[in-house]
Amino acid sequence: MANHETQQQQQQHQRPRQHRRSKGRHAAARPAAPARVPLRMLLRVASVAGGIQFGWALQLSLLTPYVQQLGIPHVWASIIWLCGPLSGLLVQPLVGHLSDRCTSRFGRRRPFILGGALSIVAAVLIIGHSADIGWWFGDTLEHRPWAVGVFVFGFWILDVANNVTQGPCRALLGDLTGKDQRRTRVANAYYSLFMAIGNILGYATGSYSGWYKVFAFTLTPACNISCANLKSAFFLDIIFIAVTTYISIVAAKEVPLSSSGAHPVEEAAAGESGTAGEAFLWELFGTFRYFSTPVWTILTVTALTWIGWFPFLLFDTDWMGREIYGGEPNEGPNYDTGVRMGALGLLLNSVVLGVTSVLLERLCRKQGPGFLWGISNILMAVCFISMLVVTYVANNIGYVGKDLPPTGIVIASLIIFTILGFPLAVSCSISC
The missing domain is CATH 1.20.1250.20 (MFS general substrate transporter like domains)
Structure with a gap:
């Protein structure tokens, strides 16, 4: 009786070893995952x-x-x-x-x-x-x-x-x-x-x-x-x-x-x-x-959005030098000062753009990409209208061509530049 129990215990100890050896052989047979x-x-x-x-x-x-x-x-x-x-x-x-x-x-x-x-x-x-x-x-x-x-x-x-x-x-x-x-x-x-x-x-x-x-x-x-x-x-x-x-x-x-075009990365997609x-x-x-109608709608809105962005990206610092600081190229220091202030505004714009880009995936999961895109386009339109308002106020105060702009006008312009970093990040990510 004692001999029988001893044999059963030995068999139970051997089974896990055999199972581990079997798992090891199967693991060795599987290809190694790429590093x-x-x-x-x-x-x-x-x-x-x-x-x-x-x-x-x-x-x-x-x-x-x-x-x-x-x-x-x-x-x-x-x-x-x-x-x-x-x-x-x-x-x-x-x-x-x-x-x-x-x-x-x-x-x-x-x-x-x-x-x-x-x-x-x-x-x-x-x-x-x-x-x-x-x-x-x-x-x-x-x-x-x-x-x-x-x-x-x-x-x-x-x-x-x-x-x-x-x-x-x-x-x-x-x-x-x-x-x-x-x-x-x-x-x-x-x-x-x-x-x-x-x-x-x-x-x-x-x-x-x-x-x-x-x-x-x-x-x-x-x-x-x-x-x-x-x-x-x-x-x-x-x-x-x-x-x-x-x-x-x-x-x-x-x-x-290789000269034949056989590259490990390309073989899977060669056909x-x-x-x-x-x-x-x-x-x-x-x-x-x-393209379906919704796709054409997205493409049309994207095109119209970039029709708005293109003039801003090209003439933002020029707008600051001409309309806010009242200068002209090659005519006194006001224009150059305004251009440098515009570059400062674009720096602030880039900070907001960078932060928004980091948070954008989380915002899309929470609010949805369509909602964010719509809000960003509305915000962009509001900012561009605000630029028209600031330009009108600057031209009617009476300082243009005579003195540097009031601090409030400059701050308002910089705030507009800064806020535009959010819709620009969305336009460059979600709509693209």
Whole structure:
């Protein structure tokens, strides 16, 4: 009897061991899960967004006033900005198409990021030295046709270069995260974070008037203090874009695409993407006829929204210099002071935009994206109407052209700029 009980106990001890061995064999048979990309790598790769956005902030805050100082009439200034939408429509899809099939040993995305960053450096050097180049070709302080031509050339290169760099950077983050949705959300959050940092630093740089003292060599016979500040700000942009680009491309571990196009990431989607790449833009336009009425409504409202945003983004600092401070380009210090104050307003706008972007997912879960989008559009309309009211009050007080604006007018303008950060964040996220 004792021997029988001893045998039963031994069998019971052996069963868990056999079960554990069986589980071990099954676990060994399952393929190992792919290693998750380190958060530190995503953070470093996304940092280039800060360098790109730093230049965008300088471009939006300073270049519309500067081109008028070169002699281009106010009504024609917006024509120069047409390159932005055109390059976004044509360059980004083309760069995406080419980078998907790039067989460089450095990877698919990094060559385009580096090439775009070098083009940005070349473009801002051309823009910053446009007055000097025109002077060398015979321009005078009153007539600057050469400077205007050089400026426009550099400006269009800058818009194209920005689009060349942004698309591959986002695509690189997508390549690194793969199908890991959590890592993808983190990567997008990092990208948005660096965009906000770049905006804040860029607008802060544009609002400071003493950069020409740091870079004293920027003052030349053809380049006054305002021009020298712009040139100096672009030197800071070059340093920032160089550092962030280096950090980004060194951190990324890209697997080169073979000459046959067989890449681990692409194999799963090879059957779907082959014809799509060849169709290019035509397939995109061909899908319009399949859109339902709600989709057309969303697209129409989005288009009307950006018709409102576009003039604000182009002429915000110019509005502050002309309508609030009563100045004119090249006619006294009021205009330049107003432009710098407008850049300060855009800095506050970027802070609100960044905070809203961080909280937007939670707000959408709580209130719904449609409700937030509607509220943001109403708020945008109220702010733009408020700008008309502030302009009317400023022009009827009687200080314009004689003195600096009252503190209340300036504060009201800055509040409008700040509040507009919320609807701008929603327009850039939910409706897109």
